[in-house]
Amino acid sequence: MSTLSAGDNQASESTTGGVELKVQEGIPKYVFLAAASTSLLVMALIMIFLFREGLAIFGKVNAVSFFFGKAWYPTYDPPEFGILALIVGSISVTLFSSLVAIPLGVGTALYLSVLAGPTVREYVKAAVELLASLPSVVLGFLGMVVIAPAMQEILDIPTGLNIVSASIVLAIMAIPTITSISEDALYAVPRDNLEASYALGATRWETMSRILVPGALSGIGTAVILGMSRAMGETMVVLMVAGGAAQIPSSLFDSVRPMPASIAAEMGEAPFGGEHYHALFAIGIVLFLMTLVFNLVVTYISARFQQKGASTL
Amino acid sequence: MISFEMGSAAGPSCLPREFWYPVTLLSLPGWPGRGRLSCLVSFCLELLDCLKAGLSCGSVNHIWGWGTKDDVEDAMEKYMNKFTDIGTLIILSLVIAVFSLCPSSAGAGERISITGSTTALPVAQRLAEVYMEKYPEINISVAGTGSGDGIRAIIDGSADIGTSSRDMKGKEVALALEKGIKPVKQVIALDCIVPVVSLDNPVTDLKVEQLRMIYNGKIKNWQNVGGHDKQIVAVSRDSSSGTFEVWQEKILNKDKVRPDAQLQASNGAVAQAVAGNKYAIGYLGIGYLNSNLKALKVNGVTASFETTRTKVYHIYRELLVFTRDEPTGPVKAFLDFVNSPKGRKIVREEGFVAIN
Numbered sequence A: 001m002s003t004l005s006a007g008d009n010q011a012s013e014s015t016t017g018g019v020e021l022k023v024q025e026g027i028p029k030y031v032f033l034a035a036a037s038t039s040l041l042v043m044a045l046i047m048i049f050l051f052r053e054g055l056a057i058f059g060k061v062n063a064v065s066f067f068f069g070k071a072w073y074p075t076y077d078p079p080e081f082g083i084l085a086l087i088v089g090s091i092s093v094t095l096f097s098s099l100v101a102i103p104l105g106v107g108t109a110l111y112l113s114v115l116a117g118p119t120v121r122e123y124v125k126a127a128v129e130l131l132a133s134l135p136s137v138v139l140g141f142l143g144m145v146v147i148a149p150a151m152q153e154i155l156d157i158p159t160g161l162n163i164v165s166a167s168i169v170l171a172i173m174a175i176p177t178i179t180s181i182s183e184d185a186l187y188a189v190p191r192d193n194l195e196a197s198y199a200l201g202a203t204r205w206e207t208m209s210r211i212l213v214p215g216a217l218s219g220i221g222t223a224v225i226l227g228m229s230r231a232m233g234e235t236m237v238v239l240m241v242a243g244g245a246a247q248i249p250s251s252l253f254d255s256v257r258p259m260p261a262s263i264a265a266e267m268g269e270a271p272f273g274g275e276h277y278h279a280l281f282a283i284g285i286v287l288f289l290m291t292l293v294f295n296l297v298v299t300y301i302s303a304r305f306q307q308k309g310a311s312t313l
Numbered sequence B: 001m002i003s004f005e006m007g008s009a010a011g012p013s014c015l016p017r018e019f020w021y022p023v024t025l026l027s028l029p030g031w032p033g034r035g036r037l038s039c040l041v042s043f044c045l046e047l048l049d050c051l052k053a054g055l056s057c058g059s060v061n062h063i064w065g066w067g068t069k070d071d072v073e074d075a076m077e078k079y080m081n082k083f084t085d086i087g088t089l090i091i092l093s094l095v096i097a098v099f100s101l102c103p104s105s106a107g108a109g110e111r112i113s114i115t116g117s118t119t120a121l122p123v124a125q126r127l128a129e130v131y132m133e134k135y136p137e138i139n140i141s142v143a144g145t146g147s148g149d150g151i152r153a154i155i156d157g158s159a160d161i162g163t164s165s166r167d168m169k170g171k172e173v174a175l176a177l178e179k180g181i182k183p184v185k186q187v188i189a190l191d192c193i194v195p196v197v198s199l200d201n202p203v204t205d206l207k208v209e210q211l212r213m214i215y216n217g218k219i220k221n222w223q224n225v226g227g228h229d230k231q232i233v234a235v236s237r238d239s240s241s242g243t244f245e246v247w248q249e250k251i252l253n254k255d256k257v258r259p260d261a262q263l264q265a266s267n268g269a270v271a272q273a274v275a276g277n278k279y280a281i282g283y284l285g286i287g288y289l290n291s292n293l294k295a296l297k298v299n300g301v302t303a304s305f306e307t308t309r310t311k312v313y314h315i316y317r318e319l320l321v322f323t324r325d326e327p328t329g330p331v332k333a334f335l336d337f338v339n340s341p342k343g344r345k346i347v348r349e350e351g352f353v354a355i356n
Helices: A002-016 A018-059 A063-068 A084-115 A118-133 A136-155 A163-188 A191-199 A204-215 A217-233 A236-241 A259-267 A275-304 B017-027 B036-056 B059-064 B075-106 B121-134 B147-156 B170-178 B208-216 B242-252 B267-274 B305-309 B329-339 B341-349
Strands: B110-116 B138-144 B161-164 B184-198 B233-237 B262-264 B280-285 B293-295 B316-323
Touching: A018 A063, A018 A275, A063 A084, A063 A275, A084 A118, A084 A163, A084 A204, A084 A217, A084 A236, A084 A259, A084 A275, A118 A163, A136 A163, A136 A236, A136 B267, A163 A217, A163 A236, A191 A204, A204 A217, A217 A275, A236 A259, A259 A275, B110 B121, B110 B147, B110 B329, B121 B138, B121 B329, B121 B341, B138 B329, B147 B161, B147 B170, B147 B316, B161 B329, B184 B242, B184 B267, B184 B305, B184 B329, B208 B233, B208 B242, B233 B242, B233 B267, B242 B280, B242 B316, B262 B267, B267 B280, B316 B329, B329 B341
Parallel strands: B110 B138, B110 B161, B233 B262, B233 B280
Antiparallel strands: B161 B316, B184 B280, B184 B293, B184 B316
């Protein structure tokens, strides 16, 4: 396949000379430059749109009362646009879901790459990948119809639609991301290092904890942050399972209203071009900046802790 | 991956042959030695390979550690691979786009588009289905994203009929007039809103004042309204929904809904959140009542089609349709059908209260 086409190209290079080669190289270059610019352009347009629509709210509401106001009553007269409760809602479900997802995700990756036999590995890996392909609305439905009522019944708490149940569902969604990226990172650790460790008489546990995990730390860090970023931006699950109460939670069993849920639930009814509409876009900006920070952290981690040696991540 | 015998593809020689592969596939009667169908099948298989290759190349490879070492061994080869794969993808997607346009331009008959209130969605859908069965030449598309969207669609002309569970706001009327549109309103049904609790809850009747105090947070325990000593979980609709607006107007009366009220995005979600939770109270359209929920009387009046129509039960709202102007042609015919006895029967079957 590829060897054939590459050889074909090299042959034509030697026989037909420079001019044709230049054309051959030039046209594709611009075609794909255009293709690559499309995503850049779309990104830029989205950002311009987001910021233009969102920043308009600050002409009517001051920034401090927007970010630190506790009352979210966008449709009342006069309206109140305080998104602190929404931010706290998003952060609480993201943090709690990472608490669940990180040990499970990284643990699965370690098991798969170190301990599992080939058959088990194949099945578990397939299962994890299948988990990743489940639509979020299906998981949200599961959380709403199965997890929440069961939790409410068993613990006898006022409501099952709360931080814990939303976090559990979000964790289920984040696990495949964390597992597959961590596993790739673990595989990228040079076999030489592991073999050297075994040759020096280290046990499997010692090799795993002192050579393998430190060597893959940047990749695992990346995995965790990407998993958290997924949980932060997830909309359907929090819309269905988090309860939707715009309050600052006082316990893990309180309902919250994370930012994406608020945008999704209210955008359809917000009068076009009104304050509420702009406020929802401003929430979008906050969400965008938060995930941007996550991405910057990922870039920083992979640049700063890049593993030196035979193989780099 | 793309592979073929040399010399089998046609096309100007200034571009690599791979570039013309999909084009020749369509222009030639058949691949030499193979039928056209098998060509397409193998092409699809190759496309899958291309997708896989696309995933494992590029910067993702460096950040996430995907792909194998072999991928980077031969830079030239990789370049050619990517080149071929992406070129194929682009051209194929163009071809698909062209093909997918064909049936829509060939479609015949009148089209009516309806968009707006999620509350009106099931009834609008059913009305459209029955109408299309009767008049197959009419094509009706129905969408439900919210009353605001229905009104917006009328103003910007993206739909013929906008459904809404609230009247137009002053701003929206001004915007419509600015664009030279005179929206026309029609009532198609009454949506009666009923407070509900779970079947385990002993409470059967609440006064409007009690409902107000439950929803503004003054009453926090079921004991205060004749129930068990349990905390009240108030389930409400999103503050921008039409259902909430009715509740606000008829029950809360300017008070703010308590901040710990669970705001659900749909009637179905409210039903789900209340059924089986003995702490909860919610409210929803009479059409969404089911055997897992207990409807409460309000001021001693049971909500029913009859009590709503006679206005004895007063927590209801009108479901409206808006058109850009006085309806004409197929739109008018459809709206006439909605107001016919048959249309009213459908409205009733969907759980709304038909107007007389």
